[in-house]
Amino acid sequence: MRYAIVTETYPPEVNGVALTVRGLEEGLRARGHEVAVVRPRQAGEKDSKALHELLVRGAPLPRYPGLRFGFPATRKLAAAWRDSTPDAIYIATEGPLGWSALRAARRLGIPAATGFHTRFDEYMRDYGAAFLQRTALGWMRRFHNRADATLVPTRELADFLRGERFENVFRLPRAVDTSLFDPAKRDPELRRAWGVGDDGLAVIYLGRIAPEKNLQLAVRAFRELQKRQPQARFVWVGDGPSRQKLAQENPDFVFCGVQRGADVARHFASGDLFLFPSRTETFGNVTLEAMASGLPTVAFDYGAAREYLRHGVHGAAIRDGDDEGFVSAAARLGADRELRATMGAAARQAVAMLRPEQVAADFDDALTRLADTRRAYASAASA
Known part of the structure; x- marks a missing residue:
């Protein structure tokens, strides 16, 4: 054809x-x-x-x-x-x-x-x-x-x-390429460059850094999480019109810029928790990529999260409009290393057949x- x-x-x-x-x-x-x-x-x-x-x-x-x-x-x-x-x-x-x-x-x-x-x-x-x-x-x-x-x-x-x-x-x-997005791509050297040790907590946002992504909610959720995990780092992968202002207001955040291919997979696998506050996606490919990389995910319950993310099993799928629920879930997962490990493994398994x-x-x-x-x-x- x-x-x-x-x-x-x-x-x-x-x-x-x-x-x-x-x-x-x-x-x-x-x-x-x-x-x-x-x-x-x-x-x-x-x-x-x-x-x-x-x-x-x-x-x-x-x-x-x-x-x-x-x-x-x-x-x-x-x-x-x-x-x-x-x-x-x-x-x-x-x-x-x-x-x-x-x-x-x-x-x-x-x-x-x-x-x-x-x-x-x-x-x-x-x-x-x-x-x-x-x-x-x-x-x-x-x-x-x-x-x-x-x-x-x-x-x-x-x-x-x-x-x-x-x-x-x-x-x-x-679907998602599970041979590319794989927990085995975790890179200790990259984590150290972020200021995160083996036992530290790296929270990831990956995507367009723009107003339609509802990013202030992610910032708020991380700050609440940080009260329980003071050494946590928030790592931002991507670029967009909101990056400069976000960086000025949050000098402790780590900005990695746009990453492609294997580098995207390496950044995902080197994180510990994925926050995705957007409410404007038709799907949200990054949700599947995070799950395939073994990251528990906090997202709103629509798009890819509605199709594949099970609340309490692979992370948290938050009812639309429940900003407090999003913040609470991020803080709870950030404080529980064992729960993150269990959810991350389950998330990987959930998308393994795609x-x-x-x-x-x-x-x-x-x-x-x-x-x-x-x-x-x-x-x-x-x-």
């Missing part, structure tokens, strides 16, 4: 959408398919020499340094897809490039699936524009309902979108069904 993937974020950008899209692309290639990728040029990048990549013009995303969006490119996409027509298209992002891809696909009669990766409606609240939440949700509904299917990672999100009149919503589960290869097979099956359905319609129309 010949597939095309359209995305406005892609590695070396580090975020959940970019890494998920690359994983889906690599999974399809491993299954023997031809995959073309359409994405914006990144800063300083010229046209790609890779035959499978089509680069379009883009620009930095306002208030989100390091990320870009693609300009409209309907004509360019239509011309490329006339010359080499995909059997199906996957559109990962709802920006101008994504809309262009939908228009070109509809014009050429190519089946298209979209991915619901980001809760832009909830971002409106975190960036001071809560009055636009319903408008943003309506805009996303119009986008996704123009596709033949919308793929989401959890049952919870699928039910929510159907209730909001999104059509043709299907669940595509996620396989990225199965996600690729399910993704392949979803796109194949769209292609087969479109061919059947075309054949019936011709008859």
Whole structure:
């Protein structure tokens, strides 16, 4: 089969959408398919020499340094897809490039699936524009309902979108590479660089350091934990617009910047407790990565935590809005080394059977069904 993937974020950008899209692309290639990728040029990048990549013009995303969006490119996409027509298209992002891809696909009669990766409606609240939440949700509904299917990672999100009149919503589960994210990657030298000994406590946050991640709650939880464990260190892995202010206000925090690949796994495995206070994720890949690394996790009970994290067994899954419960759980786990060890081992076991290869097979099956359905319609129309 010949597939095309359209995305406005892609590695070396580090975020959940970019890494998920690359994983889906690599999974399809491993299954023997031809995959073309359409994405914006990144800063300083010229046209790609890779035959499978089509680069379009883009620009930095306002208030989100390091990320870009693609300009409209309907004509360019239509011309490329006339010359080499995909059997199906996957559109990962709802920006101008994504809309262009939908228009070109509809014009050429190519089946298209979209991915619901980001809760832009909830971002409106975190960036001071809560009055636009319903408008943003309506805009996303119009986008996704123009596709033949919308793929989401959890049952919870699928039910929510159907209730909001999104059509043709299907669940595509996620997985984690347990050979990469593994407690065996624990690095005593890295812990010492953080100022944490073998018996010390390293609390980890890994992700975008930005307003929508609800980071002040993580700070508050750590300070409460620190009352019981004064030598604990809070280690931050990632970057974003809130990093500078956070570092100025908390000079004792350890900031490691953006990490990739094996280095991400090493940082996770070298921690002891993962705090994830975000309420705006569609999934939260980092939850699975932390669990695979043997870290008990404190997170709100939705997304990946709702699907895989069992409260009191793998960490704490806190009811949405219960900030006090989040703080209390972090302090309790921080003070109990034996409980953390038991929960971390259980968390690793809970995700041990997840396989990225199965996600690729399910993704392949979803796109194949769209292609087969479109061919059947075309054949019936011709008859």
